[in-house]
Amino acid sequence: MTEDCRPRLLLVDDEPANLQILRHILQEDYRLLFARNGEKALQLAADESPNLILLDVMMPDVTGLEVCRRLKATPATARIPVIFVTALSDPQDESGGFEAGAVDYIAKPVSAPIVKARVRTHLSLVRVDELYASRLQIIQRLGRAAEYKDNETGLHVVRMSHYSAILARAAGLGDRLADDILHAAPMHDVGKLGIPDA
Structure with missing residues (x-):
């Protein structure tokens, strides 16, 4: 039995349909973890150390922005890149996402080629950082x-x-x-x- 060496992604959204769409787009190339709320996302990020997180902004209880801020404030998870995937497409919302610590921002409804390209790009940047370190x-x-x-x-x-x-x-x-x-x-x-x- 060979070990699965594909990068691990954490997908976070309170809507199961949105998680299914992302699962369908990414499951062939990546190992996927799922969370339907912010607290579960924070727990999985700490326990599993995913290579990248795709995070919804509008979630009940703990918003995606707060999740991102908490990830970036915790040394163990601060280096995990976060891409917001959200229906909020106003430039102010996008700016707020970057201020919270995200590396990218994808507007819903998502396009499969765009999601794949952005994920691939940010994972390659992580590899460059790791090589430099x-x-x-x-x-x-x-x-x-x-x-x-x-x-x-x-x-x-x-x-x-x-x-x-x-x-x-x-x-x-x-x-x-x-x-x-x-x-x-x-x-x-x-x-x-x-x-x-x-």
């Missing part, structure tokens, strides 16, 4: 490895990283490039790992 961890671990060679080097590596970022900003390179330099600077002493103690 794993590369950053490798760089940080190599920097830490240099600390074992020379105790002074560890503190030096941290200082040099921060000094490099400060200098980059002062030189007008911008926050993004300064952050890249902050994270890359620890690599400058990694060569010490290959130098024999003698």
